[in-house]
Amino acid sequence: MNSKGIGTKKLTSIISLIMTVIFLSILLPTNLIKAEEKSDSMSVEKVLNSEMYNKFNNEILNNESSIKYTTDNNKGTWPVNWEYGNVSNKNKINKSVYGKNQPLEYNEGYLTKKAYTTDEDNVFNINLKIQGKKNEALKKDVVFLLDNSNSMLTNNRALKIKEEIKNVMDKLKAKNTRYALVTYASTILDGRHYHLIDRSIGNNQYTVYDLYTSNQCHLNFTSNIQEIYNKIPSTVPNQRNNPYAGGTFTQEGLLKAIELLKNSNADEKIIIHLTDGLPTFSFLLKEFGGNKKAIFDYNTNYNGIGVRGLGTSYFFDTKTQKPYIYSREEVYSALNRSKNKYEAIWNNGFPTTLEAENIKNENPDINIYTIGVELKKEVYKWDDYRQYYNAEGTVELPEIRKFLESISSSPAEAFVNENVDDIDEIINKIIDKINKSINNGTVIDPMGDMVDIVKGGEFSDKDYKLTASNNKLLEGVKVGYNEKNRQIVLTGLNLGENEWVELNYKVRLNTSNPDFNGNFWYQANKRTVLNPNNKEPNVFRDFVIPSVTGKRPSIEVKLKKISSETSKPLANSEFELYNSINEKLGSFTTKENGEVSLGYLQEGDYKLKEINPPKGYILSKDFINFKVKNGKAIQDENEVEFITVSNIPNSIRIKKTDDSKLESDAKFLSGAKFELNKVNDQKFKPLVKETDDKGEIEFKEIEPGTYYLKEVLAPNGYEQIKEDIGPIVVDNTGVVTIPWDKLKSNDVEKWNNQEIIRIKNKKLKSAIYIDKVDAINPEIKLSGAKFSLYTNDENYKNNKKLVRNGINYYLISEKLSNDKGRLEWENLNSGEEYKYLIQETEAPKGYTVSGKEILFHFKDNIALIDNENDVKALASINGQVISIKNAKIYKLPSSGGIGVYPFLLIGTLCMALSLIYSFNSKFSNKKK
Incomplete structure (x- = not known):
């Protein structure tokens, strides 16, 4: 084994280790996660499915509390052993009360619950505090x-x-x-x-x-x-x-x-x-x-x-x-x-x-x-x-x-x-x-019948404040809200001697409730309890329940009118305001900033109707519904600063195409310019726009009036439309009416069954003329020259094809120059996209073939040579006429010598003498 290589044994170990990791990643989660999912974690979700929570809602919640500090929900009064909460400096209407002699002491700890007014109408702070004890008495x-x-x-x-x-x-x-x-x-x-x-x-x-x-x-x-x-x-x-x-x-x-x-x-x-x-x-x-x-x-x-x-x-x-x-x-x-x-x-x-x-x-x-x-x-x-x-x-x-x-x-x-x-x-x-005296404790705090918790959409940590005597006590503490039961659930409480957790959140009196009475004291919460230990699901400790009162508020409601596309403010939009029983409360017109005050409105349902839209915009035909609730304007179930109404801008839309019969075959034409003119309005400045790559133009925010469209520049290679297109009418509601019956012609029609004007252009036809002339004297016209004309137009596609610079050219036809030296091709497509190639295949008698091919196209009905540098010595152009020169064929003259015949005679004689000499030599050798 090479000392720098990896041995078989080592390699096997590495592979084995990798396979082990892969194998374990498949096996472990299946078994271990199953057990973890079923663990007894006191999360809010687990509490909501617990025996303790079900017992509270089914038995404890509606039973009378062991303490007598709650207001009488039937009479709206309270016992004498209550004290007022604070009174806001800004808000003198709202009041709150809560029971005296707090905190309440239990074997497990101390419980406090109070309500305080805020600067906001009918909104109250609820303060809930749980404090533990030293756990010595239990075995x-x-x-x-x-x-x-x-x-x-x-x-x-x-x-x-x-x-x-x-x-x-x-x-x-x-x-x-x-x-x-x-x-x-x-x-x-x-x-x-x-x-x-x-x-x-x-x-x-x-x-x-x-x-x-x-x-x-x-x-x-x-x-x-x-x-x-x-x-x-x-x-x-x-x-x-x-x-x-x-x-x-x-x-x-x-x-x-x-x-x-x-x-x-x-x-x-x-x-x-x-x-x-x-x-x-x-x-x-x-x-x-x-x-x-x-x-x-x-x-x-x-x-x-x-x-x-x-x-x-x-x-x-x-x-x-x-x-x-x-x-x-x-x-x-x-x-x-x-x-x-x-x-x-x-x-x-x-x-x-x-x-x-x-x-x-x-x-x-x-x-x-x-x-x-x-x-x-x-x-x-x-x-x-x-x-x-x-x-x-x-x-x-x-x-x-x-x-x-x-x-x-x-x-x-x-x-x-x-x-x-x-x-x-x-x-x-x-x-x-x-x-600790409180272990995995849980607080269940239901909202009162006439109050709602204040929260921004889905309940989150932004909707409450949680504090503790030591921040470590908040580790594992969770706060949730049960939408169905309208209950705050606080879980994971572990508190001992001198340790406390405090929860603060806001509630709002539901003054929009038809049964709301401004002279009535309402319980801020229903029966609120602490379960001190999750191992004892039948033990509950009651909190004091505070009460609150307030008045139906009125607020200033503002309307804002904007463009649905750009959100820019729109002035001069006129509205009428109605209440829930269709009584008209007033008329309003938006200012330059798009805003207008609808006045101070009490709680209830309202609707707006637009009478006149801003110029260039379409009238909103539907009613705009909103409500005032709890001192807020509500639109589409959201609290809003403004009742916002948007308008769609009107428009005149154009689709520029060629004259294909089927829309699917249509070619979009860019570069066409149109002018929109208003009838009988000398102050109106015509609007000019140019079609884009999709052949489209859109004139937006058109004021009421009658208009005509005029094509001022046709697309390259296409004929211009001379007639005006119209009349197009914009009424006072901003609606654009296009008179399709009047517009219907070979050049104008509806596009894709939409309110879009399709304007068709015919291709501009051009001609090319070839003059064949003598290279020395252009006045001499040459007949009998044969030329082939090719084009890249796929309509001429055939098997007679040339490829130049990656472009396919197809043969249109071959022609001979007449006695005046001219060839003519007419009815050719104009435009930069159409390319042409001229090739001379036979020269006039006595002249050489011009070896260069000429490439050209038409622009504005004028022929332009594309390879001018290559053929400028050979050809010249004037409008639609290309002059092509040919050079004569010249023979070299005789020099006047004696010719080759004497030399042929002498050569033949020398060859004959050589043969005779050779024959005599062979004969003499045989005699010897």
Whole structure:
């Protein structure tokens, strides 16, 4: 192998690694995302589908509140124990009241709700505040679930985690807190008998390990911290002579921890799970999906098939060549009930996430915190002997994070630690959560019957303000709005002693409601509650409900008239204004800026009718509807500064083509100029425009009057139309009327059945004349010269073709010059697009053929030579006449010598003498 090359073994490793990444990218998302999607994250969407939210809307919302601080919605009055909110300096009409003696105190914290007036008519600020307490009174049972797999030896993790667990117990130290310890690796490390069977699928089964584990568990709850501490291992199974017990059976560990807590009568049940990797064992999954509990085979007896995995790999064997062989445990299938078919189970993670889902669904009162210890993306070398990758080296960190979230109560309870020495920060976060009185709390805040939330379109963070005593408290807090129920939902509240979150938003009295009464006090909200802990869906704490009052407003409404094409303001547009019962309220004319005030209007529905449009624009025939609501002008369901009305400019449109009968065959003609003239208006300046590449002209914004069109310049190569085209009438509504019956002729018609004037031009016909003359004396005319005329016009297409400069020329005809030396071709198409070629094929008798071809075209009925430099010695042009010169053929004269005959005679004589001499010589030799 070349020292600079890549060896076969190295290349194979690289390819294997690439194939592994591709394979995993296909497999991982399918299994892990399923579990993540079903995690118990307290998002707004999940709250809206929760048991707690349904209970509130179906039972709590319409029941009488436990507090008596609400106004009487039937009478519009309030009890004496109320106080006024602020009064705006600008707005003296609106008022708000709220209950005294706030905040209200509950076991979990303090609740406050108030309403304040604003400078805007009938708009109020709602202030809602939630404050937590120190959570000491509740009984707590805490299970430490500890992964003690062999990988915990790395970086001395086992010993460091032992000290961290003691740290947790010290910080949670209280009379009402008890602890238990479940330590697991390949099984629960409680001193039980343990066996490991390799190749448990198939006929080749054999025992790898069959011994007892060490006892590293404390399976009874105790308040004695030292008892728990003494059981926590500082070593791993490999160091305790149990090497084959050092796998990771996460599923079995979770089941054992839940078993302990199911028998607990504590107010709070907590699992703190510490692990440094993905599971390498799982129970056999038999059925899943279909919104039912996943079913497993928990048979762990000797030769049983309930346990999957060998403890060395996250993945199962796919029976393909490496790098796809991850362990000697084969992939198997389980029934997906939602699809009614069996699907492959590729790894130990998917069954574990489904088990966690079972646990969470059956035990919603248990909080599960998970800490992933030193989870980094590591690349392990291929082990040719064992033929698998290490589990930690086969999955990207984001996928490991998803797995941890799926086995926690929610993503907020899953933590990833990069260095075991820094784990104290995560521990403090968990302790902080446990000590808080409000955990994953939710506020449901419905709008009152006569108020609407103020928001700009779809509800967003621009529609409210969220603050806290510490900004970190806002991490994970979400604010949403349920359009159907008209309720604000605030989720993810975690508050302890002296910690608070405050929500501010605006509401507006619905003064456009026919039942609105300006002398009535309306509840700003319906019954508003806090659910302090998502694990207790039946617990609700009431807020005070403030009340507000206001008056129907009136506002100045302005109209703005614009062009629909350019949005420029349009003056002198006349309108009439009507109310909802068709009473005329006034007439209005827009000013130079296109605006006009419609006056001060009270809430209600209105409509505008345009009477006269701006000059050059078409009248808007439809009514323009708008309304005044909540102190705003509303047009097309949007709050607007102006009621905007746009007009379409009128126009006269022209389509310039050749005289083809069918529109599909028509050729568009550019370069034609037209003039638009107004009848009987000497002040009117004629409008002149030129057709573009599409043969189009559009005269826009034409004032009322009668008009005629005149073609002042025809397209090149076409005849000009002499007659005026019209009359075209623009009436006072801006509508353009084209008298098609009067215009109908061979030259003018309707284009494409639209209000577009098609004006057709005929091709301009030209002629070319060839004068054949003597090169020395042009007065001598030469007859009998034969010429061929060619053109690029495809109408002459035939097999007699010349190609010059990439252009095809087709023969038109051949002609001879007459006794006056002339040839004539008439009825030729004019225009620069038509090219011609003249070729002399026979010269007059006694003259040479002119070897040059002449290229020309017509412009304005005059012939122009295109290759003038090449033929200027040969030809000249005057209008439509081309003079072509020919030179005579001259014979050389005789020089007067004796000719060649004497020389021929002498030569013949010499040849005869030579033959005689040769013959005599041969004869003399024979005699001798």
